[in-house]
């Protein structure tokens with residue numbers, strides 16, 4: 001595919017042209033691939049972090065597949081698969097995943113009776129990775145610090161076979177009500193809801209594992225068709241790394257010594273990803289843990305523009321839509337040493 005180059009906006013992003021072989025185009029801060037619809041400038045700026053920037057940008061123009069996470073709290077696998085067949089759906093389990101089904105032919109994931117019975121939750125493949133990496137066990141105490149609308153909370157509870165405790169916290173009452181409905185539909189028996197600014201959560205409890213699926217600029221959810229991304233004002237985006245770091249520091253005060261914290265975002269912005277984890281390492285005794293073998297994606301970066309990050313950031317992972325045909329995600333697994 002030929003991609004036009006006519007940089008006009010003067011937004012100080014010209015450096016990316018070299019890295020991308022001089023084939024990207026910017027018009028008023030937005031880049032285009034050939035005749036296609038524009039990709040927002042910030043996302044294009046981060047394309048050079050991908051192993052194949054052109055494939056990455058092309059993937060943003062493809063419709064998203066339908067991914068469903070089977071919910072073992074409500075139905076066994078055989079009945080779930082029978083239901084898919086009865087509904088006329090084709091399916092595969094991509095990337096060797098255990099509970100994720102990529103389906104075709106359903107009228108709409110929220111339109112089946114099985115959805116209302118809680119047999120599955122529509123959840124993109126990459127969105128299932130943070131709970132998978134945190135890997136809670138039955139009987140543990142787990143905190144989901146930014147939990148709504150609850151896809152990952154219900155996944156954590158399912159991994160724990162409904163045993164132990166998941167505290168699902170979120171700042172937003174509106175989103176917490178959606179979370180409550182989701183947890184009820186998905187028959188989660190072991191969640192407790194709380195509404196705190198995560199940074200202010202009382203420190204009277206201690207957890208075995210904490211998920212920080214942080215508020216972020218959400219670039220990874222942008223797909224031309226079917227994406228949910230809404231560009232936030234730049235001043236709001238500039239504040240995000242500070243909020244994310246405070247949430248992550250709080251998670252480290254709440255996890256027991258030796259416990260695990262998973263930090264995830266759905267953005268490509270290094271300032272919200274490796275930059276936040278690097279800042280945490282400066283202030284706490286956190287250890288960056290390797291992720292399970294065989295995951296797709298590329299290692300976390302250790303350099304970005306003026307910044308350099310510690311080499312262990314390469315143990316974190318960036319997940320790209322051209323590898324997974326799913327949302328863009330960033331995942332870091334961290335352990336409290338003392």
Ligand SMILES: C[S@@+](CC[C@H](N)C(=O)[O-])C[C@H]1O[C@@H](n2cnc3c(N)ncnc32)[C@H](O)[C@@H]1O
Pocket residue numbers: 145146147148149150151152153169170171172175196197198199213214215216243
């Ligand atoms: C990426 S979404 C979480 C998605 C959720 N983990 C899931 O899988 O369904 C980020 C959430 O953080 C919440 N949030 C934003 N600022 C927060 C804060 N300071 N403390 C706690 N939650 C916050 C938002 O309301 C939003 O629901």
